[in-house]
Amino acid sequence: MPAIETSALTKQYGSTTAVDQLDLSVPAGTVYGFLGPNGAGKTTTMRMLTGLTMPTSGSATVADVPVTNRDSLRPHIGYLPEEPPLYEQATAYEQLEYVAGLRDLPERQTTERIDELLARLDLSPDDAATRIADYSKGMRQKVAYIQAILHDPDVAFLDEPTSGLDPRAARTIRELIGEFTDQGTTVFLSTHILPVVEAVADTVGILYDGRLVAEDAPSQLTQRAETGETRTLEEAFLEITSSDPAEDDAEATHG
């Protein structure tokens, strides 16, 4: 059963179409790398899939729950937006305890899990007892990441999870993503750091101007069909997103 499934999912803001007829099917326990240039509609898609924005038309389910049913969707998802969602006035302990409490997680296991994840991401107890206002960007990103996965969601939506992290922490995050999928968690990953996608994603979808213009395994996307020549994911991304979709449509219509 797909963990994420969308059918003709569309979001319009007035006359602007942010996401246009998106069809996705992401199997459970896999990592889906969601790429696209700035303004392509990635964040809007993630907001629709997390129930934060209602689609204009089309449908979507996450963990078999319609995204329009936010109450039922909530326990199944974790979301790390691009800007770390943290309270400046709280300490990491307070912030994580707060969010765990909102999700009504068992308090004892939560404490253990918080300590384990903090240690895994090199955040000391003193760091965790310091107010977030005094954190570096990387420390904020680590806490926000722990917050998104604390409740072992069925589907984790991660927007730029390695942004601002040092190489060691970025590697740990990549390892953690691998461990999730081993446990059956599905990861919907949006990032501009293409080597991360190349390393962890089972499937890559490229969104351009609100439309899904390519979708395949990273190894397939990097193969040039005509010549069999291998290119990097970055080269493939640039090539795919360099054309004008309107022109492609016209060519397809007339061609």
Add this chain to the structure above:
Amino acid sequence: MAESKWPQHALRVGVFEFRRSVRAIWQDKARAFLMAAGLVFPSLMLVGFIYLFSGAIRNAGPVSLPPVARGTVALLWLFGVFIATQRVVSARPRIDAEPLMLTTVSARAVVGGLLVAETLRVLAYLGLPVLVLTGGVVYLFGSLVSILLIPLAAILLGLTAVLVGMALGYAIALVIATSPFVARHKTVLGGIAVVVAMGGYLLVTLPQFGGVGQEALAVLPVGWFVDLAVIGSPVRGSMSRAGVAVVGSLLVVAGGIVLVEREATRLWFTDPVSGEKETDVAPEKTTPEQDGTRTALADAIAPLGIPRGVSQPTRRVAQWSLLRTRRDPRRLNFLLLPVVMVGSGLFSSGMQAASPWMIFAPAAAVLLPWMAGATFAMNPLGDEGTVLPVTLISVSGTAYVRGLMLPGLLFGIPIVVLATGGAALVGSFELPATIGLVGVSLLTTLVAVTTAPAVGLWFPRFSAISIGQSREVIPPRLLTTAFHFLSVTIPGALLAILLLEPQLARTLVAGLIGFLPGALLQLATGGGSGILSDVGTWFHGIGTAIQSTGTGSFRLTAGSLLVVGAVTVAVLAYWAAVRRFDSYSPPT
């Protein structure tokens, strides 16, 4: 060392900052309207006064400038200093985009820019009334010199008040940045300073309170700007005082710029001490308890606490709401506006009443419940900031709204009951009236606490521009605050009056519902006949019917309607808040 073109740079920075302020105000249309009304209305009244009494004013002949006029101007100047100081300390100790500004122009240019911007803000408030006053003096007395001197007096008053306020503000900000003790206790110390300032204000504006009138301030040279402004008019001031005002202002400007530049430069390039470490969770508290749980939030809000019997999501929202309020009390600034506006009037009435407690007790029964509701939930979505998406996908609307209401109920009710009951007992109210007032306070608290999340969730505010660079402090919309305040306090006050003075309540209701609209409609028709006149007569009949109702019947009927209405509003507001949260889409 400042660059050679620092005055031009300062001017450019100041004008840019001022334009940003204007844009921020313009974005909040309700606020812009209220501010414009606050400027235009007094100016129109001044125009009307000058027009209506022009003959009498012209014929009055020369008069001496009374000391109370100098005292009033001095009080205005002191108020300006207080506001400027408070703005520097709490909102604008540093300029926005500080790394950009301080690596682009000199600190002196930045200081000058901030001074220009703040002075322009003051002049924007004073501009229209000063223009009308100048026009009026020229019209009445043909005094052409007033075209120069009245605006000059206003500019010098504004400039010196801002400069002195900035000097004081930066000095205080510097002490906060360098003294761990002051940094740690700045909220308490700031509260004491505000209370002292308010006390001083009451001392001179309410002579019956302390026996000191505004004329006592006439000895301060800062009140002598009025001697400059009246030159050329029949009002006889003192030329020597006017001279002192001008020369003194120039000295203050010259010395003030140097002083503020030194203070601000030291502040901006000093590593501030942290007053937070010792209030943080102590390291020993960060280890889990014996049962394996950690209680960071509960420890942080101690000695306050939320009972563990409350469901965990609701408890966490309540704990965080308390903690946020404690750690960022600046977000409560909005509470001061209605409290000061209504509170000073009530205080004045109380001092003039036979026993002040006759006013204070019912006031406590109505005003404190509003504060209990508004303190924790007037802008919950805006308070969430960047965490809002996570909160929306983590907790149900029921748990969230209950969590917002809980602190107001848990801590508000005891305070409200104690204050109301205590004031009523001290005021020698009879026992039934005391119990009744406590009942009114409980009902009003229930309404205030349930309606605050509903109003706050339906009209969130996400912009923090008006709080300077404090992006994490987002006050609720002015209109939201006013709406919640009026919808809680007007019915609450009516219920209290109904309890204590039912005849007065009956007269008020008859007047507001019947006689006033009737009279207005009659006025609109000019006393003629027609549909409007008939409707006016109908309203008048309603007023008469209410007024002729027996006091006991009126009290019972109106009281029952208010109580049933309050409970209905509380229930509906709760459900509206839950539904709003569950269906809310955060802005992109």
